[in-house]
Amino acid sequence: MKIGLVLPKVPAYSETFFLNKIKGLQKNGHTVIVFANSTEKSNYIASKVKIAPTLSGNIIRVAFVSFFNLMYSFLFHFKVSIRLYKLERQDGLSFSQSIKNIIANAHILSESLDWLHFGFGTMVFNREHVAQAIGAKMAVSFRGFDIGIYPLKNPNCYLKLWGKVDKIHVISNDIKELVLKNGFKGKAEIIKITPAIDTSFFKNNEQSFTSLKNNFITIARLHWKKGLVDTLEALSLLKKEGVSFHYTIIGEGDAYERLKFAVHQLDIINEVTFTGKISPELVKDKLNNADLYLQYSIQEGFCNAVLEAQAMGLLCVVSDAEGLSENVLDGETGWVVSSSNPKYLANKIKEVINLNEIEKNRIIIRAKERIKREFNLQKQQQEFVDFYKIKD
Amino acid sequence: MKNPIKIAIYSGVVPSTTFIERLIDGLAKKDHKIYLFGVQNKKIASRKNIHIISYVNKISKFLLLIKYSFLLSLYKTNEKKRLDNIIFNTKKNSRLLKVKYYPVLYHCPDIFHLQWGKGVEDWIWVQEFGMKLILSLRGAHINYSPIADSRLANKYVNLFPKLDGFHAVSKSIASEAMKYNAALQKTKVVYSGLDLEQMSFQLKEIDKKCGLKIISIGREHWKKGYSYALNSMKILKEMKIDFHYTIVGVENNEELLYKRSQFGLENEVTFIGKMPFEEVLKNIKSADVLVLSSVEEGIANVVLEAMALGTLVVSTDCGGMNEVIINNENGYLIPIRDPESMASTLFKVSDLSLKNYQNITCAARKTIEKQHSHEKMIHEMNELYLKVLKN
Numbered sequence: 143m144k145i146g147l148v149l150p151k152v153p154a155y156s157e158t159f160f161l162n163k164i165k166g167l168q169k170n171g172h173t174v175i176v177f178a179n180s181t182e183k184s185n186y187i188a189s190k191v192k193i194a195p196t197l198s199g200n201i202i203r204v205a206f207v208s209f210f211n212l213m214y215s216f217l218f219h220f221k222v223s224i225r226l227y228k229l230e231r232q233d234g235l236s237f238s239q240s241i242k243n244i245i246a247n248a249h250i251l252s253e254s255l256d257w258l259h260f261g262f263g264t265m266v267f268n269r270e271h272v273a274q275a276i277g278a279k280m281a282v283s284f285r286g287f288d289i290g291i292y293p294l295k296n297p298n299c300y301l302k303l304w305g306k307v308d309k310i311h312v313i314s315n316d317i318k319e320l321v322l323k324n325g326f327k328g329k330a331e332i333i334k335i336t337p338a339i340d341t342s343f344f345k346n347n348e349q350s351f352t353s354l355k356n357n358f359i360t361i362a363r364l365h366w367k368k369g370l371v372d373t374l375e376a377l378s379l380l381k382k383e384g385v386s387f388h389y390t391i392i393g394e395g396d397a398y399e400r401l402k403f404a405v406h407q408l409d410i411i412n413e414v415t416f417t418g419k420i421s422p423e424l425v426k427d428k429l430n431n432a433d434l435y436l437q438y439s440i441q442e443g444f445c446n447a448v449l450e451a452q453a454m455g456l457l458c459v460v461s462d463a464e465g466l467s468e469n470v471l472d473g474e475t476g477w478v479v480s481s482s483n484p485k486y487l488a489n490k491i492k493e494v495i496n497l498n499e500i501e502k503n504r505i506i507i508r509a510k511e512r513i514k515r516e517f518n519l520q521k522q523q524q525e526f527v528d529f530y531k532i533k534d
Numbered sequence: 535m536k537n538p539i540k541i542a543i544y545s546g547v548v549p550s551t552t553f554i555e556r557l558i559d560g561l562a563k564k565d566h567k568i569y570l571f572g573v574q575n576k577k578i579a580s581r582k583n584i585h586i587i588s589y590v591n592k593i594s595k596f597l598l599l600i601k602y603s604f605l606l607s608l609y610k611t612n613e614k615k616r617l618d619n620i621i622f623n624t625k626k627n628s629r630l631l632k633v634k635y636y637p638v639l640y641h642c643p644d645i646f647h648l649q650w651g652k653g654v655e656d657w658i659w660v661q662e663f664g665m666k667l668i669l670s671l672r673g674a675h676i677n678y679s680p681i682a683d684s685r686l687a688n689k690y691v692n693l694f695p696k697l698d699g700f701h702a703v704s705k706s707i708a709s710e711a712m713k714y715n716a717a718l719q720k721t722k723v724v725y726s727g728l729d730l731e732q733m734s735f736q737l738k739e740i741d742k743k744c745g746l747k748i749i750s751i752g753r754e755h756w757k758k759g760y761s762y763a764l765n766s767m768k769i770l771k772e773m774k775i776d777f778h779y780t781i782v783g784v785e786n787n788e789e790l791l792y793k794r795s796q797f798g799l800e801n802e803v804t805f806i807g808k809m810p811f812e813e814v815l816k817n818i819k820s821a822d823v824l825v826l827s828s829v830e831e832g833i834a835n836v837v838l839e840a841m842a843l844g845t846l847v848v849s850t851d852c853g854g855m856n857e858v859i860i861n862n863e864n865g866y867l868i869p870i871r872d873p874e875s876m877a878s879t880l881f882k883v884s885d886l887s888l889k890n891y892q893n894i895t896c897a898a899r900k901t902i903e904k905q906h907s908h909e910k911m912i913h914e915m916n917e918l919y920l921k922v923l924k925n
Binding site: 291366375398408440 | 678679681682683756757761765786788789791792793795796829830870871
């Protein structure tokens with residue numbers, strides 16, 4: 143089978159999700175082509191990559207690129223281009239927008255595929271008819287921002303998609319709920335395939351949980367979605383109650399100033415460290431030195447970092463944002479606290495650090511086992527192979 | 535005044551923000567000669583005693599550079615050489631700096647009053663040509679930027695002792711700036727002043743049938759603390775209080791849209807984009823209560839405006855807000871980052887008797903008249919200038 147994967151950029155080394163999926167499909171004899179809007183540096187990827195025409199910047203260059211791609215599509219892929227044009231026009235698109243869509247999708251129109259899979263919901267805009275035009279089945283993945291936040295700013299943005307998509311992939315049950323909430327009426331099948339991690343890299347050989355040092359940790363982009371301000375406020379409550387701790391935040395992002403100010407204002411400067419972005423090996427090191435992982439997100443697709451933390455044997459306290467309550471099972475493999483309420487989080491942390499060792503170990507072992515069993519790369523690869531099987 | 539003082543009020547743009555423009559007008563009426571340098575983004579009518587040396591586009595920028603290069607070469611040859619040397623040593627884009635610096639050197643005001651802290655390094659040179667450098671200590675530039683940016687903090691620590699004077703918008707910011715070596719004896723607190731004739735007080739009644747009309751006004755920025763306000767609105771809804779909350783100045787903010795949807799507040803909360811000043815005042819007047827949910831402020835002008843107009847204020851106790859609001863007397867002060875306190879205070883407001891509501895708003899108007907009149911601001915700023923020139 144020939145499968146095209148539409149992504150914003152060529153997946154980087156750290157993007158396990160896509161790389162693993164591609165590897166799995168190739169292992170099973172399928173061909174994968176990645177269609178990206180841009181390439182960043184020289185990301186190594188063992189599949190064919192096609193980059194979308196650049197239609198921004200210097201106007202003369204854009205005019206040239208447009209003309210070239212339009213001519214190319216009409217000369218060498220006439221049937222497909224005309225089919226796309228007709229489909230767009232039937233759907234009420236203007237002449238100029240229909241032509242623009244032929245130009246912008248020239249790199250996809252030149253391939254004949256069995257499946258065209260959009261890696262994020264937001265990748266489908268102005269491409270809703272491309273799969274049909276090239277005679278492929280259409281699949282779309284929803285992962286979080288694309289269905290949780292984007293439609294709030296752009297209501298009804300997926301209405302055109304719902305009638306055309308053949309299969310929908312979601313990473314959690316909550317995301318499935320959001321797909322339904324956003325107007326999907328249930329014609330195509332919705333299949334959940336959760337993220338997975340490399341359990342051979344993220345493991346901790348120490349079998350038992352020793353003593354708690356109150357070293358808390360979060361790995362996250364510094365972004366409002368991650369609920370880091372709420373987390374810091376919870377920690378300042380703990381400090382007021384005389385609990386001693388240290389909290390490390392790994393990651394960078396545009397909320398740095400906001401967080402740094404919060405740390406200052408909440409008087410927890412000595413208790414909080416921002417490491418910035420660090421290498422995977424160092425991340426692993428930091429996780430090894432921590433005992434409690436916090437992920438008190440406001441919005442979250444699923445969160446690989448929480449999977450990794452569990453695999454490494456950390457106790458995890460997370461919010462109930464979207465996929466997190468499937469990632470961690472409350473009271474069984476960690477704890478789930480309702481989001482946006484620092485007091486709840488503070489109380490839960492207190493409760494967890496005061497648990498006896500046996501209870502903590504019980505949770506850790508269960509979490510580790512569950513991650514190994516349900517979130518390993520092989521399982522994910524098989525699920526994607528099955529995803530593309532066409533039922534008769 | 536026999537010898538008018540030449541004062542440059544520098545914010546980088548012409549016209550500047552509402553409150554800086556008020557200062558400019560007031561000083562010009564005192565017969566000082568005011569110079570405004572920078573980019574002009576709007577046409578403005580010429581006013582007595584105000585000299586605008588600005589550019590609007592690349593061409594006028596170029597012409598300005600030619601004109602002042604010529605004038606300086608002719609009349610201030612040595613000074614130009616010295617300044618060129620300073621520019622060379624900064625290792626920054628020299629043409630850009632020349633456009634900014636040459637007109638200032640040529641007109642050589644007695645006082646160069648810089649409005650934003652972050653620009654202090656760019657303007658310290660004016661002192662070498664006999665100009666006095668005064669810096670306004672306002673909001674973000676002092677209260678949190680240097681906390682997240684240690685290089686900026688170091689710059690402040692090194693340069694503040696060299697400055698001739700500081701204008702602080704609140705006592706609180708004056709003491710914050712002391713951490714960066716802004717000497718207290720060089721600092722004068724001058725509160726923001728309002729044109730009270732333009733802002734007539736309206737003795738209001740709460741229309742209980744319509745539910746509580748709550749408003750917040752301010753640009754889209756985390757420091758405004760709108761996410762806490764939304765948490766409060768969620769609590770109010772759970773308390774089954776009839777209310778409507780409008781945020782003016784926010785349109786398409788992801789975080790706030792997400793929270794509104796998450797809390798199911800689509801019917802109770804409205805976001806409206808930026809609007810003209812007159813419209814803002816109308817909106818304040820028609821609200822029952824103005825909420826300031828900020829985690830940081832100098833002194834929020836919008837609170838002063840609401841107090842002048844007769845709309846009750848619930849404000850977080852951040853920055854200099856407690857220099858204006860006395861809790862329970864002329865408004866309500868609540869702790870920062872505390873949605874529960876905000877909700878319970880708003881509940882209290884919804885339950886106020888008409889008499890108590892009016893007592894508070896009357897007291898608020900009196901505070902503004904006493905502490906935030908336009909005349910007082912101009913008078914005190916003038917005192918600061920005279921003191922700096924005397925030294």
